[in-house]
Amino acid sequence: MAKGNAVIGQSGGPTSVINQSLVGVIQEVRKSAHIDRLLGARHGVRGIVNEDFVPLNNVPEELLERIAQTPAAALGSTRDKPDAAYCEKIFASFQKNNVRFFFYIGGNDSADTARIVQELAAANRYDLQVFHIPKTIDNDLRVHDHTPGFGSAAKFVAAAIMGDNYDNASLPGIKVDVIMGRNAGFLTAASVLARQHGEDGPHLIYVPEAPLSEEKFLADVDRIYSKKGRCLIAASEGINLPNGKTWAEAMSSNLEKDSHGNIQLSGSGALGDHLAGLITKKLQAPGGKKLRVRADTFGYLQRSFPGFVSETDAREARMVGRVAAQYSTDESRREGSIAMQRKPGEKYEIETIFTSIKNVARDTKHLPAEYIQDGNNITEAFKAYARPIVGPLPVVGTFDELKK
Amino acid sequence: MAKGNAVIGQSGGPTSVINQSLVGVIQEVRKSAHIDRLLGARHGVRGIVNEDFVPLNNVPEELLERIAQTPAAALGSTRDKPDAAYCEKIFASFQKNNVRFFFYIGGNDSADTARIVQELAAANRYDLQVFHIPKTIDNDLRVHDHTPGFGSAAKFVAAAIMGDNYDNASLPGIKVDVIMGRNAGFLTAASVLARQHGEDGPHLIYVPEAPLSEEKFLADVDRIYSKKGRCLIAASEGINLPNGKTWAEAMSSNLEKDSHGNIQLSGSGALGDHLAGLITKKLQAPGGKKLRVRADTFGYLQRSFPGFVSETDAREARMVGRVAAQYSTDESRREGSIAMQRKPGEKYEIETIFTSIKNVARDTKHLPAEYIQDGNNITEAFKAYARPIVGPLPVVGTFDELKK
Numbered sequence: 001m002a003k004g005n006a007v008i009g010q011s012g013g014p015t016s017v018i019n020q021s022l023v024g025v026i027q028e029v030r031k032s033a034h035i036d037r038l039l040g041a042r043h044g045v046r047g048i049v050n051e052d053f054v055p056l057n058n059v060p061e062e063l064l065e066r067i068a069q070t071p072a073a074a075l076g077s078t079r080d081k082p083d084a085a086y087c088e089k090i091f092a093s094f095q096k097n098n099v100r101f102f103f104y105i106g107g108n109d110s111a112d113t114a115r116i117v118q119e120l121a122a123a124n125r126y127d128l129q130v131f132h133i134p135k136t137i138d139n140d141l142r143v144h145d146h147t148p149g150f151g152s153a154a155k156f157v158a159a160a161i162m163g164d165n166y167d168n169a170s171l172p173g174i175k176v177d178v179i180m181g182r183n184a185g186f187l188t189a190a191s192v193l194a195r196q197h198g199e200d201g202p203h204l205i206y207v208p209e210a211p212l213s214e215e216k217f218l219a220d221v222d223r224i225y226s227k228k229g230r231c232l233i234a235a236s237e238g239i240n241l242p243n244g245k246t247w248a249e250a251m252s253s254n255l256e257k258d259s260h261g262n263i264q265l266s267g268s269g270a271l272g273d274h275l276a277g278l279i280t281k282k283l284q285a286p287g288g289k290k291l292r293v294r295a296d297t298f299g300y301l302q303r304s305f306p307g308f309v310s311e312t313d314a315r316e317a318r319m320v321g322r323v324a325a326q327y328s329t330d331e332s333r334r335e336g337s338i339a340m341q342r343k344p345g346e347k348y349e350i351e352t353i354f355t356s357i358k359n360v361a362r363d364t365k366h367l368p369a370e371y372i373q374d375g376n377n378i379t380e381a382f383k384a385y386a387r388p389i390v391g392p393l394p395v396v397g398t399f400d401e402l403k404k
Numbered sequence: 405m406a407k408g409n410a411v412i413g414q415s416g417g418p419t420s421v422i423n424q425s426l427v428g429v430i431q432e433v434r435k436s437a438h439i440d441r442l443l444g445a446r447h448g449v450r451g452i453v454n455e456d457f458v459p460l461n462n463v464p465e466e467l468l469e470r471i472a473q474t475p476a477a478a479l480g481s482t483r484d485k486p487d488a489a490y491c492e493k494i495f496a497s498f499q500k501n502n503v504r505f506f507f508y509i510g511g512n513d514s515a516d517t518a519r520i521v522q523e524l525a526a527a528n529r530y531d532l533q534v535f536h537i538p539k540t541i542d543n544d545l546r547v548h549d550h551t552p553g554f555g556s557a558a559k560f561v562a563a564a565i566m567g568d569n570y571d572n573a574s575l576p577g578i579k580v581d582v583i584m585g586r587n588a589g590f591l592t593a594a595s596v597l598a599r600q601h602g603e604d605g606p607h608l609i610y611v612p613e614a615p616l617s618e619e620k621f622l623a624d625v626d627r628i629y630s631k632k633g634r635c636l637i638a639a640s641e642g643i644n645l646p647n648g649k650t651w652a653e654a655m656s657s658n659l660e661k662d663s664h665g666n667i668q669l670s671g672s673g674a675l676g677d678h679l680a681g682l683i684t685k686k687l688q689a690p691g692g693k694k695l696r697v698r699a700d701t702f703g704y705l706q707r708s709f710p711g712f713v714s715e716t717d718a719r720e721a722r723m724v725g726r727v728a729a730q731y732s733t734d735e736s737r738r739e740g741s742i743a744m745q746r747k748p749g750e751k752y753e754i755e756t757i758f759t760s761i762k763n764v765a766r767d768t769k770h771l772p773a774e775y776i777q778d779g780n781n782i783t784e785a786f787k788a789y790a791r792p793i794v795g796p797l798p799v800v801g802t803f804d805e806l807k808k
Binding site for chain 1: 414417418420444447458463467468469470471473474475476477478479480481482483563564566567568570571573574575576579673674676677698699700701702703704705707708709710711712797798799800801802803805806
């Protein structure tokens with residue numbers, strides 16, 4: 001007999017596979033009878049408070065499979081970061097709608113919201129099971145080996161850099177590509193997978209974890225350009241100066257902040273144009289000629305490009321949704337995050353563990369030091385970590401191979 | 405018996421399928437004995453003048469097929485626009501190397517170079533056959549129904565806008581996406597293919613051919629946002645003001661120019677940030693609240709993203725290369741561009757015609773008026789034109805379909 005209803009919501013920046021997790025929960029919940037109505041909250045916590053729900057019990061399977069392949073949050077997402085009063089409203093909505101299960105798909109901020117609501121329920125002796133389902137292209141959740149959404153964003157970035165490397169070889173110059181990742185360098189690091197042949201870029205990779213001075217940046221670019229006659233740079237939007245400020249902060253103190261207090265770096269070409277401008281101003285081509293310098297900011301495409309996901313990522317995103325729904329049949333599972341762990345051994349195999357949400361919420365993790373080399377490159381160890389998550393990349397070739 | 409050697413070169417902005425045409429020529433030339441050595445010029449005309457050639461007769465088939473799938477010019481490209489003296493040097497290199505066939509893959513500027521060199525040869529009674537093989541994501545060559553490179557760039561743009569539409573629906577706000585196309589709106593127009601369901605963006609599409617005032621832009625955005633609570637805008641990098649100036653010119657008179665005298669618009673987030681800033685400054689959300697406005701500039705990814713080409717585009721790019729090589733066996737074909745034409749009828753079928761290079765060189769074509777609606781939208785007629793070139797797009801779904 002069902003003990004009540006369930007709510008599922010999606011939160012934070014969307015990914016290409018966040019709907020896989022949603023569909024995983026929906027399909028698995030249908031298999032057992034422990035949940036009465038499964039309600040999809042429109043725009044996360046906002047939909048819970050406003051009781052704006054999509055009934056999910058009877059969505060046709062054919063539509064579900066199409067939604068699973070659709071990027072961004074099909075239920076709508078939110079950037080709201082609930083305070084205590086907001087969490088009270090969420091809890092009140094749960095009580096009113098006899099919600100006994102809460103599935104929340106999101107990153108560390110969303111996990112924290114889920115944790116607070118679960119504590120509120122426990123304090124009120126209200127029977128509520130809370131499941132955090134991971135999602136973030138930043139790949140920065142503690143405990144989790146990696147997070148759904150990262151593999152597909154990383155595949156997009158690696159492929160984009162592969163293509164841009166050949167573009168840069170065609171029309172040589174200096175190219176700066178700015179990649180998402182405000183605090184964690186995982187996604188920018190994934191650009192290293194673009195290197196297929198000896199001379200391939202990215203020739204320089206800058207992550208937030210390795211502070212970078214203007215002097216080092218310019219010296220690096222100058223050295224590569226002098227040697228190769230071109231230079232492809234992958235820089236995180238969140239790169240830091242040695243004084244602890246971000247390049248973006250130093251560049252402008254007027255940047256917009258979102259409701260989490262985070263500075264808005266994406267969706268703006270400002271940092272890329274700044275880096276390109278710095279090179280144009282400070283460096284010269286041989287003979288004092290003007291350098292050809294360009295910048296692109298990959299922007300939202302990294303998280304929302306359809307039809308080009310990592311198959312591994314899509315499968316794993318579905319799986320963590322399914323596992324969350326399976327755990328919900330066990331009343332002893334009061335609260336937890338579904339975390340993927342890599343089994344020991346050569347072969348890439350994943351198992352999930354159920355870890356308390358507090359181990360995942362709030363604080364995030366950073367790109368480990370062993371993955372960073374000389375402050376401008378990424379190691380083979382990172383490649384080994386990331387390759388199975390990203391999966392196969394496009395097959396390419398160059399006439400340079402004839403020289404071998 | 406071979407009458408001499410051949411040179412093939414690639415020129416202008418690269419595309420995702422420009423190497424398909426190169427490989428088409430190489431493979432077809434191998435079938436007949438009319439050409440002795442096939443020489444690939446590194447970086448177009450520059451490689452001809454510098455006699456920097458890659459011998460292409462014996463490149464392994466396996467490598468050729470990988471190169472065909474690789475974006476950007478495998479031989480290297482150039483932005484050099486040869487003047488009379490430069491063309492003399494090209495002709496001198498041809499004489500010296502007994503070059504009797506010249507295959508040049510490029511857009512209208514490259515066609516013009518090929519034309520001048522051919523005239524020089526004719527004036528000197530030097531036996532030279534010259535073939536222009538079309539390539540441009542801008543799709544702006546006269547006579548040609550469409551050009552190789554456009555279909556793949558259009559597929560990338562349409563898919564990117566599809567994804568961004570769902571991103572924008574997830575986290576509602578106003579989003580500006582700036583798309584390549586300095587003078588011709590074909591690529592920006594292709595964003596219309598992203599609309600799969602009733603509420604889907606892009607809600608506004610701006611092309612260079614439809615002059616746009618600040619007032620109309622803001623009124624359009626305000627109207628859509630008031631109605632839908634969100635707005636996705638696809639704007640060409642080359643949009644014009646009613647006074648004939650481009651938005652980019654009006655925004656800044658300090659923009660860098662390339663060696664063709666073209667203003668550099670791509671590879672910079674400036675126009676997108678300008679449009680977003682204008683909205684933020686002039687419009688307000690209901691209740692006087694601040695609008696969530698973001699901008700992305702798709703940049704080089706549009707022309708160089710690997711693994712996501714239009715199959716039709718790839719096939720046609722190979723085909724025009726093959727056809728050029730076939731024509732070269734016929735001594736009566738002195739000079740011409742290989743132009744695709746659509747056969748009459750419902751079914752999409754392509755035939756090639758051989759048209760004098762002067763019909764293609766220099767002047768370009770624009771998006772026809774019948775494809776533009778109300779200065780902010782693209783018609784069904786354009787969709788019918790573009791769909792077969794772009795091919796199938798990713799399959800997606802939304803819970804809104806349940807409302808039907």
